Amino acid sequence: MVTLRRAQGLTQEDAWRIAASVADPEVPVLTIEDLGVLRALEVSGERVRVEITPTYSGCPAMDTIRDDLVLALTAAGWADVDVRLVLSPAWTTDWMSDAGKRKLEEYGIAPPSGRAALGSSNGPIRLAISVRCPRCGSLDTREVSRFGSTSCKALFECRACLEPFDHFKVH
Ligand SMILES: [Zn+2]
Incomplete structure (x- = not known):
């Protein structure tokens, strides 16, 4: 098959670049590389x-x-695409790239702030840091609900501009 020959000229870096361009379906401005989902x-x-x-x-x-990865890599010519879900170590917002956090804020979602440092026995320690409003930049915000548009996000409200916004929770 012609498609198989095509992949032979491509390197591991090419494959990474193709995989890294797959977008997060929930926040399409972010790629799975921005999120740190691509391991x-x-x-x-x-x-x-x-x-x-x-x-x-x-x-x-x-x-x-998974479907998008298989489609993208198959289209580039790889005959056999094996996508595996790795659950350990668990994903944390620390894996999100700085570019990803910037894109998230431009998209109108406050990026995770602080670090999900691993505690000794009580699981991740969440550092309480003020969440900045992605619209006006004010730190005078409050959490309205633990769950925003998806379970990864909390709903916040800005006291300065009175706009509600999603905050990507640190975990
Ligand atoms: Zn605001």
């Missing part, structure tokens, strides 16, 4: 093995991401 990729001949870690367990977006 590993290995090319061997006509085979590509990709490892992704869901942002939270049972994230429905993972099925879409």
